[in-house]
Amino acid sequence: GGSSITGASCTTGGAQTTVNATIRVTSGTYDGGCQRFNAGSALGDGSQSESQLPVFRVENGATLRNVVIGTNGADGIHTYNGAVLDNIYWMNVGEDAMTIKSSGTTTVRNIEGYDAEDKFFQVNAASTLNVSNCIIHRAGKVLRQNGGTTFQINVTVDRCDINTMSEGVFRTDSSSSTARLTNSRLHNAGTVCIGSWSSCTQSG
Numbered sequence: 604g605g606s607s608i609t610g611a612s613c614t615t616g617g618a619q620t621t622v623n624a625t626i627r628v629t630s631g632t633y634d635g636g637c638q639r640f641n642a643g644s645a646l647g648d649g650s651q652s653e654s655q656l657p658v659f660r661v662e663n664g665a666t667l668r669n670v671v672i673g674t675n676g677a678d679g680i681h682t683y684n685g686a687v688l689d690n691i692y693w694m695n696v697g698e699d700a701m702t703i704k705s706s707g708t709t710t711v712r713n714i715e716g717y718d719a720e721d722k723f724f725q726v727n728a729a730s731t732l733n734v735s736n737c738i739i740h741r742a743g744k745v746l747r748q749n750g751g752t753t754f755q756i757n758v759t760v761d762r763c764d765i766n767t768m769s770e771g772v773f774r775t776d777s778s779s780s781t782a783r784l785t786n787s788r789l790h791n792a793g794t795v796c797i798g799s800w801s802s803c804t805q806s807g
């Protein structure tokens with residue numbers, strides 16, 4: 604596996620902008636034009652503090668594309684009721700990179716992100732998450748279903764390069780959740796399936 608993994612096509616050298624209030628995407632497509640969006644201090648400092656706000660909040664199936672989250676990542680991107688994230692680059696993940704805040708299907712494709720101290724994807728509601736073509740380097744884990752929760756999530760990760768996880772790839776406390784990793788390249792990625800998954804597989 605592991606062919607045609609290219610990550611994001613935005614580079615990090617574009618125009619920069621400071622985000623002092625979460626940018627909310629409620630319908631249609633928000634195209635960031637590969638600008639670098641740096642969280643201002645009003646959103647947080649990119650530490651492990653849980654009180655930080657996201658740079659973007661994407662709702663109701665709307666699409667966010669062509670975005671670089673700069674070196675203050677704060678609480679990354681939150682999705683509500685499903686969303687599409689396409690061509691997103693996290694230069695230095697803050698508290699986490701992306702959080703599913705309410706139920707729906709979130710599609711994430713053509714992304715890359717670096718230096719998440721703990722989680723990259725955080726899932727806080729029963730939902731479906733489909734990720735394809737990603738590069739995730741240096742994190743605790745690729746995905747965590749919110750600790751202690753037992754709702755069902757269904758996750759697929761296809762064509763990803765996962766390098767240097769201090770803990771592993773997928774972690775849940777739910778015995779109804781499923782995760783599937785396909786066609787991916789793993790290096791020093793820890794344990795693929797951690798916790799009580801109903802089904803958790805790696806192939807390709």
Ligand code: ADA
Nearest residue numbers: 653698699702725727749750
């Ligand atoms: C931790 C914390 C949760 C929630 C989560 C998140 O798991 O215990 O309450 O804040 O992080 O969404 O980042």
Ligand code: CA
Nearest residue numbers: 653698699725
């Ligand atoms: Ca957290």
Ligand code: CA
Nearest residue numbers: 695696718720
């Ligand atoms: Ca970081």
Ligand code: CA
Nearest residue numbers: 678698699702
């Ligand atoms: Ca968070």
